[in-house]
Amino acid sequence: MTELMDGPRTDALAKARTAVVIAFALNGLCFASWLSRAPAARDALSLSNAQLGLLLLCLSGGACAALPMSGPAVHRLSAARVVLLGSIGVGIGLLALAAGLLTGTVWPAAAGLVLTGVSMGSWDVAMNVAGADVERRRGRSLMPRLHGAFSIGTVLGGGAGAGSAALGIPLALQVVVAALLAPAVMTFAVRWFLPEAQPDHAGKSGGSASLRTWLEPRTLLIGLVTLAFAFTEGSANDWLAIALVDGHHTGEVLGAVGFGVFVTAMTIGRFSGGAMLERFGRVPVLRGTAVLAVAGLAMVTLAEPMGLVLAGALLWGVGASLGFPVGMSAAADDPTRAAARVGVVSSIAYTAFLAGPPVIGLLAEHTGILRALFVVLGALVVGLLLTGAVRPLPAPEPHADSAEGKHVEGKHADG
Template identity: 30%
Template sequence: MFESMHSSLRAARLATFAYFALNGFLIGIWVVHIPVVERRVGIGHPTLGWLLLLLGAGAFVGMRLVGPLADRFGARIVVPVSAALCAGAVVLPGLSVSVWTLGVSLLALGFGNGCLDVAMNAHAVQVEHGYQRSVMSAFHATYSLGGVLAALVGARTLSWGWSPATALGMVALLGLVVAALGVPALLRPEKPHSAVGFEQGTRRATPRRIWLLAGLALLLMLCEGVANDWSALHLRDVLSAPAATAALAYGAFATAMTVGRLVADRVATRFGPVAILRYGAGVGALGLMTAALSPWIPLALVGWTVFGAGLSGCVPQLFSAAGHADRNAAGANVARVAGLGYLGVLAGPAIIGPLTHLAPLNIVLLLPVVFCVVAAGAANVLRPQPSSAAIPTAQSDAVDGRGALRS
């Protein structure tokens, strides 16, 4: 019986990896084709910037909608449906021939992406609960690897002269296949947990903790958005680096972020999520401050690398804590944290850009340093609550002696 449970849990974990990779691949393949679609539709950068807001708006709506649905029907149903929606929508920008059709296409793609983002994270929380140890960061690393694979595939299909409709259509079909194949391995919905033994005052306090987690996700994902959009510009404009060298800044950040997430689960299991957030955000602040104030390109690259490594494990711990805070509302809570965090990614460029009219870019980059320091100071929010079903920390394992599934 134990072996059967272990086998089903391992299969569910592999399926969750597949959905995270699929999500990263679908969004990455769209990003690779942005310049081609922009030329096909005949729009400029300003118009594209406004249209991309529709992608964010659709994602936010999808996140808020699918969270309660995951709690009601279970991730086993919601995850594959969301994956199919996202896969089907990825072909739409490739078929667009006008501003209006592209706008509707991006709204649909954003909606599918938002649905899949929350659904797969809700299932990841369920898998993590089965393992009784941290496994969330590795899922997020797989998302990043999916984006890397999309860049490689997209570069190849573009070199072959494939049209956006052909390339994105093939990817859509692949996505639909993956969405269907992963269904049997997904975990079935858990039975509702009894509220016996829960104090009413504690239950009323839970939403405040969730919104604090969401606020921290907003700050930290805003920092990630800043790295995505401003790291290369920082080296080029502030340190006068050549374009090829400037591109290494984002590459260093993204690589460190991915590698960090591959090892963060073991660190979280050993030292607990509070340490991951406190020291991770603190190291991130040190790295970004080093990059911002460095007069030398090599040191700035080191700073962006340290920034990525520090942030790597922070946001997955927030998602995990939100999902475990109330097992009966895991989807809704993950949706709150993910939704506000996603707004942070969108807000990064919007905040930094105008501030560069008031101060040099390297000085403006000290603002996300402050955000990291705030997150480090608030790390105790990840300490398991008496009424939550959080996964055991290293300390609790040491006290009660219970083992955890290790594979």
């Protein structure tokens, strides 16, 4: 009888895992498909670098605004519904962006990016909650690979951008394809989500419980570490293509290739990072990746041969790859508080995407884009100083659905 019951349960978990992987990958594809051609968007809208930074702020600002509402929305509507509504919103927002690009008008592009950001932020939180639920029920670590799936999506989006640029396909048309793809795919994928993304007691994580989570020192420090690495990652996402085109005077195609190298390195780092984390622990691995990010940043900003610049983009990508997923895992060490803590850490980390674009854009107007990127070093210093916060909880409470996963992430993560 037990085997008969375990069969359907295992099948449902496998389908749910596949559905969440699709959600992460498609989210990354929608994000990267147009950012890989940021120079083309800038030129189509006749923007300066500072103005482009403000336009990017519409995207990150919308995402940050959605985060406080996303957790309650997931508990009220379910993760599947929030992901689906998010994908529909992303589609509508990207269509508005395409309209702005076609007409050379900033306001529909800005409004579209605000809606895209709000929808993508809600989608992001919901898929992380769903992924954590699948991880706990399977009893094995899954989160790093899910973020690796997001990176695969960014690789596909970056490749689509480079290919479209090489073929002379207008950016607006490329954006329309992504806008139609997102809701079409997720309409079918969310049917495989688990019916309940959180246990019943987690659904009461709002109100005073959520406020208490914001006062936990460890959770706040994990948020700052994740913010530092998110800024390191987001700066490259937003400005690497611009740095190659403006700073190194390459063409748009090579700028998109450099972006593709970065996101490919991110993907490799995330899929290979699990073994490194098990062997060496969270803290040493994050410190090592921060050093790689510093080396990559130095090569991108100071080197002249394009081979070295692209190698720097690769190191930058590997160096930035594990900060966000490790932050999510650290926040979810205790499954009974995982949803609230993941929400707090996500909210803190996303301020990097809110502040990063305009800060670097304004600095680029006065110092040039390559020198402006040195502000990323400040974020890396913060990450290095605070990495001890992600050390696993010393004595996590036993939990039937996640004992094995805790064994991997807790006892073995830092030796």
